[in-house]
Amino acid sequence: MRVTILGTGAIAGAHAGAIAGLPAHGVDAVLAHAVDIDPARAEAFAQQHDVAAHGTHLDDVLAETDVLHVCTPPGAHVDAAVAALKAGVHVVVEKPATLSLAEIDRIAEAEAASTASFTQVVQHRFGHGVRQLRRLLDDGALGRPLVATCDTMWFRAPEYFEVPWRGRWDTEGGGPTMGHGIHQFDLLLAVLGPWSEVTAMAGRLARHVDTEDVSMAIVRFAGGAMATITNSLLSPRETSDLRFDTEAATIELSHLYGYTDADWTFTPAKGRDDVGQLWRPDPEALPSGHLAQLVPTYRAFAAGEAPPVTVGDTRGTLELVAAIYRSAFTGSVVRAGEIGPGDPFHASMRGSGPAWAPVKDVGAARAAEKATKN
16 A cells, blocks of 8 residues: 655654554555655655655645545644545544544545545554453453543643644644543543543643643543543643543553553452453553554555544544533533534534633744743
8 A cells, every 4th residue: 555644744753653664564555655835844754764755735646645644733634634535545644633523524524425434543542451451341351430530641831832833723623632632531432432421621721822721521421430531731740641440440551652561550359359360461562552553454444444443433532522622611511412513612622712812922922931931
């Protein structure tokens, strides 16, 4: 399969590395094209990753592409994905897949009319630990899941937001709820299944951005479990933590940007030492990451099957994002399925807007903040 990467910024390197690793796992794929609106950046990327061709226009290479990896800022995802699907090209999009539910619905329509498939990168679903946890829950070995916590406690200094598209609803889609914590609570959904209702709050506490810099939510799941979700960019000691309390055990994951089996802790309930024997590391397993997701994804593409993360899965996670914002900005409980066409939170994660005012001159505010710190 001939692969094109669109957008050759920082995250594109992770995609290129994973694509290069596919042949070792029996997947016949080659990175054939690199496309970026900045020709110098495209050329430098092509040289670094031994890409045969580079350019500035996606239309020039779609006819010679089997799989398109979209690594642009989020605001450019939907048009590229729709164009590729119309051309019969499979699409792999970095998170967040789109800026809104309306945009992911547009992609779903394009996929339904295409011979190709769409998927979003949510690489934490593919580590051995979460696959083992999901299997043990499905088998009933751990009893019912009851309580969970999901904390993305990261730190982004003011300088991080000097990139023009960051911290804005119209180009990034949201703050840490949309662009950072989404990986952890997507994993939460992968384990606990569909959610039923959300109560949330959000704030802009310390950064000159239009979006939030922290949010918190309480989520009830369709299966009855309850969870808390925290998304922060203001936490100096960075961690990504998930905890699942079931009837038979507590299962915990503590990492930062990726995990192995060594990052999991399994604690049986009192009198349930038997379940401890069920939790077994796999030294041969790939760590959670792009390669771990791309191997089964490309195998599905080659077989003409749906990828392991479908457009429906992607929408489910984005619906939770929209519900967190809607609850935080309106003060209401949001139930699954409520946000549809005509709802402002369907068209934009900003929806009816937060209580705080937009930063009128974001660039000037950030420059002033930087000058004060210096």
